[in-house]
Amino acid sequence: MVFDQATLDKGPLGSALGSGYAVNREGLKWTRDLKKEIQAGIVKCSSTMKGLATEIGVPPENLEETVQKWNSDMEAGRDSLFGRPLRAQGKGTYIYDAPELSAAIEKGPYYAIEMFPILVNTQGGPKKNVKAQVLDAFNQPIPRLYCAGELGSMWGPIYQGACNIGEAMIFGRIAGRAASSEKSWD
């Protein structure tokens, strides 16, 4: 993720929300100006885009071209590469209610941070009802199809400690009971 000083000035990059050893046991918190993170090498920073490219090990012309494309997309109000929403629709669903999800990258210093999946859970998957029946796109149960556990978990975007196992056991029982009471095809 690449962003500029104007974006950083708008709000903190990280939040106190989260789980894991560093947050829970070591009391680590994101600094507002990212000084600590830059010092630790987690966040890269440079006054120029070229310098940032060197910091993150990519060809400067590629980064410059990508940022230019991104900025012209911002001006046009459309992410032509990935079609991501640029503004939040309705009330924010996560931590902040900021309407802006994206911004042009215009004025240094520039920052970059490597993004990769770190969550311990994948809460996505099919939608299910209270009977553990998997629902189709019209919210109708798909006959004889059940799910339980992390696949299509009922939990939202925030990981809830000690809840997945409980859910897996509860919906496992519900799904198992319902599946075993289906009429045999034979």
Ligand SMILES: Cc1cc2nc3c(=O)[nH]c(=O)nc-3n(C[C@H](O)[C@H](O)[C@H](O)COP(=O)(O)OP(=O)(O)OC[C@H]3O[C@@H](n4cnc5c(N)ncnc54)[C@H](O)[C@@H]3O)c2cc1C
């Ligand atoms: C580090 C960590 C900490 C966690 N802490 C907690 C906690 O404190 N409390 C809590 O409630 N939850 C916690 N969870 C979440 C919880 O462990 C999981 O949500 C839960 O185990 C999911 O159970 P599941 O049966 O749905 O899936 P899984 O346990 O992932 O089981 C899926 C199984 O399917 C098998 N499989 C995959 N593909 C195939 C295939 N093609 N053919 C055959 N088998 C296949 C896999 O090998 C696996 O055995 C934690 C998870 C992690 C990773």
